[in-house]
Amino acid sequence: MRALRSIYLALFALYLIGPILVIAAVSFNAKKFLAFPPRGFSFRWYAEVFVANDWFTALKNSLFIAFASASLSVLIAMPVAYFAWRYGLRYAKALLALGVAPFILPPVIMALAFLLFFTGIGLNGLMINVIIAHAVFLLALPLVTISLGLESVDHALIEASQTMGASNAVVFRTVILPIAAPFAFAGFAFCFVLSLNEYIIALMTVGFSVETLPIKIFNALRYGYTPVIASIAVIFMVINIVIFALIARFSNLARILGAME
Amino acid sequence: MQSSALSRYIGLIPSSVMIGAFFVIPFVLILLTSVSTPTDDGGYATGFDLQHFERFLTWFYIERALFSAGLCALIAVLSLLIAYPFTYFLTTFPPRSQTFWLIYILAQLSLSEVLIAFSWQILLSRTAGVANILVWIGVIEKSFAMTPSAGAVVAALVYLTVPFSVLLLFPALSRLDKSLIEASRTLGASPLRTFFTVIIPVTRPAIISGGVTVFVLTLGAIIVPQVLGKPEHWTLSVLITDQAIFNFNMPFASALAVVLLVLSATVIWLVTKFSGKKT
Numbered sequence: 001m002r003a004l005r006s007i008y009l010a011l012f013a014l015y016l017i018g019p020i021l022v023i024a025a026v027s028f029n030a031k032k033f034l035a036f037p038p039r040g041f042s043f044r045w046y047a048e049v050f051v052a053n054d055w056f057t058a059l060k061n062s063l064f065i066a067f068a069s070a071s072l073s074v075l076i077a078m079p080v081a082y083f084a085w086r087y088g089l090r091y092a093k094a095l096l097a098l099g100v101a102p103f104i105l106p107p108v109i110m111a112l113a114f115l116l117f118f119t120g121i122g123l124n125g126l127m128i129n130v131i132i133a134h135a136v137f138l139l140a141l142p143l144v145t146i147s148l149g150l151e152s153v154d155h156a157l158i159e160a161s162q163t164m165g166a167s168n169a170v171v172f173r174t175v176i177l178p179i180a181a182p183f184a185f186a187g188f189a190f191c192f193v194l195s196l197n198e199y200i201i202a203l204m205t206v207g208f209s210v211e212t213l214p215i216k217i218f219n220a221l222r223y224g225y226t227p228v229i230a231s232i233a234v235i236f237m238v239i240n241i242v243i244f245a246l247i248a249r250f251s252n253l254a255r256i257l258g259a260m261e
Numbered sequence: 262m263q264s265s266a267l268s269r270y271i272g273l274i275p276s277s278v279m280i281g282a283f284f285v286i287p288f289v290l291i292l293l294t295s296v297s298t299p300t301d302d303g304g305y306a307t308g309f310d311l312q313h314f315e316r317f318l319t320w321f322y323i324e325r326a327l328f329s330a331g332l333c334a335l336i337a338v339l340s341l342l343i344a345y346p347f348t349y350f351l352t353t354f355p356p357r358s359q360t361f362w363l364i365y366i367l368a369q370l371s372l373s374e375v376l377i378a379f380s381w382q383i384l385l386s387r388t389a390g391v392a393n394i395l396v397w398i399g400v401i402e403k404s405f406a407m408t409p410s411a412g413a414v415v416a417a418l419v420y421l422t423v424p425f426s427v428l429l430l431f432p433a434l435s436r437l438d439k440s441l442i443e444a445s446r447t448l449g450a451s452p453l454r455t456f457f458t459v460i461i462p463v464t465r466p467a468i469i470s471g472g473v474t475v476f477v478l479t480l481g482a483i484i485v486p487q488v489l490g491k492p493e494h495w496t497l498s499v500l501i502t503d504q505a506i507f508n509f510n511m512p513f514a515s516a517l518a519v520v521l522l523v524l525s526a527t528v529i530w531l532v533t534k535f536s537g538k539k540t
Contacts, residue, residue: 001452005350012347016369019380019420026383076276083269092273095280102284106481106525108498109518112505113287116294116515136283197373200483204505214373221379221488230383233376240368248360257363258432 020237027230045231055228058216062196065127065212069134070191074184076135077142082176085150096143103140110137111204118205125209133205134195141194142187145256149183150176182251189243197236295515305512313516322500326520329496330528333479336418337472343419344426345468349460351427352435363431370424378488381417382408385489413489418482422475429474433467434460473532477525497521 028041049055080099084092102110114133118124153176161171199214207215213236217229247253298308316322351362384390385407392404407413441463445455461468483498495503497517504514 008346009350012343015343015420016365016423019377019384020369022384023380076279079272080276083273087269089269089273091270095273095277098284099276099280104477106477106498106521108481108483108501109291109522110287112501112511112514112518113291114283115505116290116511117283117287120290132279132283136279139280139284193371197371197376199373199375200502203502207506214375217373217375217379218484221375221382225379225383229376229379233372233380236376237368237372240371241364244364244367244371248364253360253363254356254435257428258435 020233023230023233027227027234029227029230045227046235048228049231049235052228054211055216055232058211058213061127061210062213065130065134065202065210066192066195068131069138069195070188072131072135073139073191074142074146074188077139077146077187078184081143081146081150082172085147086176096147099143100140102137107137107198107200111201114201115204125206127206127210129205130202130210130212133201134191134198137198137201138191138194141190142184145183145187145190146180148256149180149186153179183256186247186251186253186256189247193240193243196239291515291518294512295519297512297515299512313513314519316513317516317520322517325495325500326497326524328494329480329498330524332414332418332494332496333476336415336422336479337475339415339419340422340426340475341430341468341472344423345430348427348430348434349456351431352437366424366427370428374421374482374484377421378417378484381413381420381485381489385413385416408489409491409494411490411494414486414494417485417489418479421482421485422478425478426471426475429471430464430467433464437463469532473529476528480521480525497524 027045028043029045031040049059077099080092080095083089084096110133114129118126118129123129157175158171161175166174197214198212199218202212203215203218206212211219213232217232220226220229244253247256293307294305295313296309296311297305298310299312300306317326351359354362385392387404387406390404390407392401392407395401396404437460441459442455445459446452450458480496481498482496483502486494486496487499497520501514501517501521504510504517508514
């Protein structure tokens with residue numbers, strides 16, 4: 001029984017991590033073609049991401065879009081989650097349900113919707129389009145994490161501070177915000193990572209004017225392979241791991257993912 | 262009091278505008294475009310014309326829809342089968358390694374579908390793929406490319422969805438009352454019997470909702486079927502992209518999107534209804 005468990009766990013880990021390890025190995029290849037086992041060892045494909053102008057521009061675009069859309073998403077989500085939780089407003093609750101919807105639909109539906117919308121109003125291909133599109137598409141993440149954080153605020157604490165004469169603004173700043181902030185950060189981080197990796201919405205909103213990394217990679221795939229893509233896969237994996245490790249460090253990852261305290 | 266009630270709604274105005282303008286309106290646009298009428302200059306205008314849905318009702322597109330549904334169902338089943346035991350073991354790990362695994366799984370889950378398709382293309386390629394390992398240990402004589410093929414699409418889609426399955430099963434399994442397991446073991450059931458007669462039935466709602474979510478998620482996959490499969494492995498999402506980006510046929514792309522929407526909604530509705538009756 002124990003042996004079976006170990007074999008299964010080993011196979012599972014191999015299936016999950018194996019492909020990433022192969023890509024990592026390929027990315028350190030010294031030669032221009034892809035080979036595994038790798039021939040030689042070099043960092044040149046990592047340097048290429050930062051030296052080659054087109055790759056570096058795509059990286060900068062992606063990072064900027066991810067940062068801006070995650071910030072916007074948290075700003076939209078914060079009042080909705082707050083008013084739904086604090087006053088149980090039916091309107092805020094309806095807004096919350098509506099805000100979660102885009103994330104549940106297959107992304108191509110929202111991508112097409114944004115494409116129709118932005119061409120319809122005659123503003124095609126601006127970087128702000130993809131920032132707004134990602135913020136709305138990923139809105140579910142800060143909505144859910146912030147709501148979770150607010151649920152852990154003790155209502156007695158609020159009553160106590162109000163009895164002592166604190167105004168709503170003071171209660172928000174001194175009681176609610178410190179407890180909810182780590183969860184808002186988690187929502188921001190989730191948004192950031194998913195925006196960074198998102199392809200189809202970026203393609204349909206700004207695909208022909210602003211190149212993000214996933215778009216650039218997909219375009220590059222059509223003209224054959226370059227080990228640069230492998231090094232980007234490794235860089236992205238590292239960014240993802242660092243950000244989720246930060247969430248785990250500053251917020252309660254197991255709780256956000258639905259485990260009991 | 263009156264003014265503070267008002268201020269609550271004022272506080273919601275910016276968010277309402279954002280959600281209304283950038284979710285509700287674009288969404289309604291898809292519905293309108295799917296029934297629009299073509300104009301003489303090759304564009305389209307508001308109207309009520311079902312010709313794009315009629316075009317869908319040809320065997321080619323119906324077959325594509327059925328294929329998509331079948332493929333997604335297969336992926337959902339495989340993905341849950343692979344992920345379930347792991348998630349169960351994960352909840353028994355010490356907190357530190359549990360966090361480590363959760364971080365890794367989140368990182369892989371977030372990895373762009375483009376990069377996952379690329380990884381699997383490398384993994385299954387002639388020059389750098391697993392075939393070389395088979396040559397090396399002497400199973401086969403010459404390396405060969407394993408893409409494009411249905412097997413490659415399935416392997417990569419399962420890979421894409423396993424992290425989601427783990428996270429979807431994780432809450433139910435980690436909240437599972439461990440005394441149930443102890444009781445079953447004390448009464449003499451083997452670990453396997455406990456697994457099948459106690460743990461699985463208790464977590465059935467999570468298995469069903471997880472399966473639905475993975476199904477809908479796989480419906481949304483665009484790059485894997487394109488890069489690792491032949492055109493006969495393309496799903497509805499790929500066809501929608503193809504119509505919108507390369508054929509500039511927005512009305513037909515919208516009609517296909519409505520079909521995709523109805524398909525996802527039907528599956529969600531059927532399964533919640535079906536599972537609601539039994540529990």
